[in-house]
Amino acid sequence: MDEQIYKVLYLEDNPMDVRFFQEIAKELRGIRIELTNAGTLSEALQNLESNDFDLVVSDLGLPDSMGLYTVKRIMSGFPELPIIVMTTINDEQLGVKAVKLGAQDYLPKGNFDGGLLARSIKYSVERNSFVRRMFLSEDSKFQALMNCLDIPVVYLDAGLIIRECNPAFLNLIDSSSVRGVSLEEKCGKELLICAQKALEGEEGRAQISRHSGSCIPADSFRCVPVRDDQNNVTGVLCIAEKKQPAKKHFIDLNA
Incomplete structure (x- = not known):
């Protein structure tokens, strides 16, 4: 042989x-x-x-x-x-x-x-x-699901490298491709810190920012730990949260 x-x-x-x-x-x-x-x-x-x-x-x-x-x-x-x-x-x-x-x-x-x-x-x-073969198979299903969402979503691996995202996320950060890029490079330190805590099992919320440090005008992102069958955190899913519309206050003229 x-x-x-x-x-x-x-x-x-x-x-x-x-x-x-x-x-x-x-x-x-x-x-x-x-x-x-x-x-x-x-x-x-x-x-x-x-x-x-x-x-x-x-x-x-x-x-x-x-x-x-x-x-x-x-x-x-x-x-x-x-x-x-x-x-x-x-x-x-x-x-x-x-x-x-x-x-x-x-x-x-x-x-x-x-x-x-x-x-x-x-x-x-x-x-x-x-x-890798399994990931590519599951990846296509996961990507199809993400693409159906109209809110920005990005998935990070255990090294906080961007692995998947949907078109809404790309539009938000005005980029054509981010796969394989570090989270901090595209989204700033605030979201990075939040994602690091999610890797430790702590869910949180943060905003993304431009290279200049100014916040991108968008709602906050929820960072959720992704776990495997043994309950080990293997990645982080960052999901944009839409703000609830402000409640309108009415005056009862008949009071």
């Missing part, structure tokens, strides 16, 4: 960890990887722009990026790519948070063998492919 070849971008600035990964990669059975190393997030993003990769494996402590920001940044620019994160043995909880955010898997840094790496790579690529 032919070996499956995966093109992997490995984000790691420590030469010893890079060497460890290269040595483990030689032990893989059933798959082979073509490895490209990047020592910084900025270098990795340049590589992703100019080359095709099947997978990203990333340390979460880089010279120009710390913690989950690395995962968020890669997901925002390259949402189709599966990500495996490396965690220290004493900080596996960070790996769990990365998976909730959208990473496919995590490995304890410097404490895995070729069998575990091969399993993680195959699992991550196949699971990501399956999820």
Whole structure:
């Protein structure tokens, strides 16, 4: 049987960890990887722009990026790519948070063998492919439903990146396309803060604003957490709320 070849971008600035990964990669059975190393997030993003990769494996402590920001940044620019994160043995909880955010898997840094790496790579690529197929199927139904609404609606993923919106939302912000763009870039900090709280399970309301900081003349948006079958928050739905018409006061002339 032919070996499956995966093109992997490995984000790691420590030469010893890079060497460890290269040595483990030689032990893989059933798959082979073509490895490209990047020592910084900025270098990795340049590589992703100019080359095709099947997978990203990333340390979460880089010279120009710390913690989950690395995962968020890669997901925002390259949402189709599966990500495996490396965690220290004493900080596996960070790996769990990365998976909730959208990473496919995590490995304890410097404490895995070729069998575990091969399993993680195959699992991550196949699971990501399956999820994307399911998402595209459900996405068309979700988009059709959103398009039927005459009020602005926008759906954000766990990285607060705009994934779907309807024509009413595009008309509101005077834009032709916003998919894959960060929420703050298009809607300002007030809605961003509200959406961040929604990711923590707290529903709220806020307005969107222009780049100048002035509010767009529209009603407030309600930010609602979107949960999966395990009740984990996987995204945020922002729905414009129409203001109730002011009540008219009448004078009873017969009184």
